Amino acid sequence: xxxxxxxxxxxxxxxxxxxxxxxxxxxxxxxxxxxxxxxxxxxxxxxxxxxxxxxxxxxxxxxxxxxxxxxxxxxxxxxxxxxxxxxxxxxxxxxxxxxxxxxxxxxxxxxxxxxxxxxxxxxxxxxxxxxxxxxxxxxxxxxxxxxxxxxxxxxxxxxxxxxxxxxxxxxxxxxxxxxxxxxxxxxxxxxxxxxxxxxxxxxxxxxxxxxxxxxxxxxxxxxxxxxxxxxxxxxxxxxxxxxxxxxxxxxxxxxxxxxxxxxxxxxxxxxxxxxxxxxxxxxxxxxxxxxxxxxxxxxxxxxxxxxxxxxxxxxxxxxxxxxxxxxxxxxxxxxxxxxxxxxxxxxxxxxxxxxxxxxxxxxxxxxxxxxxxxxxxxxxxxxxxxxxxxxxxxxxxxxxxxxxxxxxxxxxxxxxxxxxxxxxxxxxxxxxxxxxxxxxxxxxxxxxxxxxxxxxxxxxxxxxxxxxxxxxxxxxxxxxxxxxxxxxxxxxxxxxxxxxxxxxxxxxxxxxxxxxxxxxxxxxxxxxxxxxxxxxxxxxxxxxxxxxxxxxxxxxxxxxxxxxxxxxxxxxxxxxxxxxxxxxxxxxxxxxxxxxxxxxxxxxxxxxxxxxxxxxxxxxxxxxxxxxxxxxxxxxxxxxxxxxxxxxxxxxxxxxxxxxxx
Amino acid sequence: xxxxxxxxxxxxxxxxxxxxxxxxxxxxxxxxxxxxxxxxxxxxxxxxxxxxxxxxxxxxxxxxxxxxxxxxxxxxxxxxxxxxxxxxxxxxxxxxxxxxxxxxxxxxxxxxxxxxxxxxxxxxxxxxxxxxxxxxxxxxxxxxxxxxxxxxxxxxxxxxxxxxxxxxxxxxxxxxxxxxxxxxxxxxxxxxxxxxxxxxxxxxxxxxx
Numbered sequence: 001x002x003x004x005x006x007x008x009x010x011x012x013x014x015x016x017x018x019x020x021x022x023x024x025x026x027x028x029x030x031x032x033x034x035x036x037x038x039x040x041x042x043x044x045x046x047x048x049x050x051x052x053x054x055x056x057x058x059x060x061x062x063x064x065x066x067x068x069x070x071x072x073x074x075x076x077x078x079x080x081x082x083x084x085x086x087x088x089x090x091x092x093x094x095x096x097x098x099x100x101x102x103x104x105x106x107x108x109x110x111x112x113x114x115x116x117x118x119x120x121x122x123x124x125x126x127x128x129x130x131x132x133x134x135x136x137x138x139x140x141x142x143x144x145x146x147x148x149x150x151x152x153x154x155x156x157x158x159x160x161x162x163x164x165x166x167x168x169x170x171x172x173x174x175x176x177x178x179x180x181x182x183x184x185x186x187x188x189x190x191x192x193x194x195x196x197x198x199x200x201x202x203x204x205x206x207x208x209x210x211x212x213x214x215x216x217x218x219x220x221x222x223x224x225x226x227x228x229x230x231x232x233x234x235x236x237x238x239x240x241x242x243x244x245x246x247x248x249x250x251x252x253x254x255x256x257x258x259x260x261x262x263x264x265x266x267x268x269x270x271x272x273x274x275x276x277x278x279x280x281x282x283x284x285x286x287x288x289x290x291x292x293x294x295x296x297x298x299x300x301x302x303x304x305x306x307x308x309x310x311x312x313x314x315x316x317x318x319x320x321x322x323x324x325x326x327x328x329x330x331x332x333x334x335x336x337x338x339x340x341x342x343x344x345x346x347x348x349x350x351x352x353x354x355x356x357x358x359x360x361x362x363x364x365x366x367x368x369x370x371x372x373x374x375x376x377x378x379x380x381x382x383x384x385x386x387x388x389x390x391x392x393x394x395x396x397x398x399x400x401x402x403x404x405x406x407x408x409x410x411x412x413x414x415x416x417x418x419x420x421x422x423x424x425x426x427x428x429x430x431x432x433x434x435x436x437x438x439x440x441x442x443x444x445x446x447x448x449x450x451x452x453x454x455x456x457x458x459x460x461x462x463x464x465x466x467x468x469x470x471x472x473x474x475x476x477x478x479x480x481x482x483x484x485x486x487x488x489x490x491x492x493x494x495x496x497x498x499x500x501x502x503x504x505x506x507x508x509x510x511x512x513x514x515x516x517x518x519x520x521x522x523x524x525x526x527x528x529x530x531x532x533x534x535x536x537x538x539x540x541x542x543x544x545x546x547x548x549x550x551x552x553x554x555x556x557x558x559x560x561x562x563x564x565x566x567x568x569x570x571x572x573x574x575x576x577x578x579x580x581x582x583x584x585x586x587x588x589x590x591x592x593x594x595x596x597x598x599x600x601x602x603x604x605x606x607x608x609x610x611x612x613x614x615x616x617x618x619x620x621x622x623x624x625x626x627x628x629x630x631x632x633x634x635x636x637x638x639x640x641x642x643x644x645x646x647x648x649x650x651x652x653x654x655x656x657x658x659x660x661x662x
Numbered sequence: 663x664x665x666x667x668x669x670x671x672x673x674x675x676x677x678x679x680x681x682x683x684x685x686x687x688x689x690x691x692x693x694x695x696x697x698x699x700x701x702x703x704x705x706x707x708x709x710x711x712x713x714x715x716x717x718x719x720x721x722x723x724x725x726x727x728x729x730x731x732x733x734x735x736x737x738x739x740x741x742x743x744x745x746x747x748x749x750x751x752x753x754x755x756x757x758x759x760x761x762x763x764x765x766x767x768x769x770x771x772x773x774x775x776x777x778x779x780x781x782x783x784x785x786x787x788x789x790x791x792x793x794x795x796x797x798x799x800x801x802x803x804x805x806x807x808x809x810x811x812x813x814x815x816x817x818x819x820x821x822x823x824x825x826x827x828x829x830x831x832x833x834x835x836x837x838x839x840x841x842x843x844x845x846x847x848x849x850x851x852x853x854x855x856x857x858x859x860x861x862x863x864x865x866x867x868x869x870x871x
Contacts, residue, residue, distance in 0.1 A: 093798075097797070117789075150826065184822055184826045579815065644815070
């Protein structure tokens, strides 16, 4: 008997890591497995999922593709490498106005003279000396460099010169603005390039780990990574442009939902441990926002499936404020049942807190801190060092930490932001534990935590459960509505003014109005993807008067999407007129490879098309495609006798390892 | 005639000197600056309407606008800053390479007459200057004018420069001038287009009013 060829798809989400084997002949899911994600080192969870996946000796894996929420989570949770930023020719007022110096997550920030204008002409010559000095000072302090020049997408020469200076110092990675995007907007661009640089070590570690796990299991196949726009790229490419992998998990779920449900139009809701992502599926593809993805608090220029990502999932932190109002998310926490699995002693502490009676205590019943990562050469305060020392031999509750350190206000913001500590608290998964099958863990901890929280609020455990589910369902329903409203009108429903809030509440069946009835009616179905969806999405669909479809294999929908995606690379080349002094007109061609000049529009467009095709084709092959098809699009703006033309080339094809015609 | 009607008539008649005495007298009579402002604005609305239907001609409109400005100069010190910036702040200018002043100034005056604060950057205004103005003056809207087909590309340059500065979403952009069409406005990503002064006022009101 011959070998059976299979495609392996892996999705490492915030909570679970899923793996599937798909038969390329008929597109059926032949095996699937689910393991816990191991956030401190995703490759361990990936290895565990691979072990659960029965891969027979006669099975030949021809392609491995993965998607992870790693990039997105790292940005949202503010983790990552140390970045040195060099800005070229940015206007000081704009830096101040956008608070770049304080907001950008960089270790150091240098502004040097240089930059171009709207035609790609030099405004100020590049201050080479300042660049050399900046690089010299930054080099020992950072893991990676980000370089962004004003109007660099119209002329990359200054960015390239600075990149060369950095490369002469050694092998630390450098990424420039023009390499990441060809869109104007220096503010978006610098955010994107900084986030990319910050992600380099994070993605590198992941891919090394995955390769290692594959090798251990004798899987020798090309490794591909899913991007946020739903296309695949080769491992090597992903190591340089990790920011493009943001929102890839949700893109995978949209593609997977389409593949599994065979529905072209729907709202796809993917609920994971950390976030719930809402995508608007139109004609089989997730809707992409041309102005770039928003990740955390950042408007970037990354082209990605436009998803509304809510900080709400199975592992959301459930907290109570001083007025004893319950909130779920947006921060993530290690669920108690999960912490209790490795450290059963926490049960005793939760029990003790319950018996002591939380009474009038103004702080939140119980949360634990866990040391999850070694500290690198970060500057820490004395108190921070004390906290770390105290957590050396296992997690401790905030209460006992306060006692031990003899202080009442422990500030662990820095330690949590840098990923050294993580918080563990009651989460929706703890509360729903008994509904979820085979998730393992320490049920006693989940139960004790729920009981403590219910007691603190003066309600029953059942009521607590209803309230938590209700809060989450209301949020998801409103966000679905808000997203669809925004896609069509660019207007947000939220935050709503008080009278509108009443109407929304009424639509959510909270009956606060007597004489008015309001209904939100969604005119397409909801496809629900992800592990805990069963407890929430049918209720959401009910509120929106539509159907909820949970397709077969929905619990591994992302992994399916990853496996069936294609390689696709798009580039834009801009042609614009340039009126020189005495009315002489030239045409400028701006591409990632630099600025060129032609005498006539026709010649310029011809050259631009050739460049676009060449760059897109090369990018697609570099990204791991085979047999690409090229699509050329042209957008022309007539300016009197002149014209501006944008050429867009998209090269699309199946990945190399895929041995069948799609 | 009430004193506000007198003021309105002075503006409509384009009496650039008479208005000074008129406003002074009105203020001495104890009329609030805010009331005077409303009278001036209402008069200009009527001028705009008369011009649109063909009862007034451009030189007359310009005189009315000048009268309005003279009146404004007297009451401005007594207005609070929010009253002075009125309905919103507009920056206007003729783009780089074009020295045509009259049409742009007329539109500027009419927008001002409708109760907006208008800052006129003049003619031959480069993309960089427009960006600088948006940054420092923080207008709600900028209005770009050109009368030449050869300088249309500078309108696009200005919009692209605003994009690069990350300011495009903070300000509305309208364009006008003989060679400009709605199609062109859409193509370069402007928020609006107006074929004449009166419609420019309506467009400004629609976008930021």
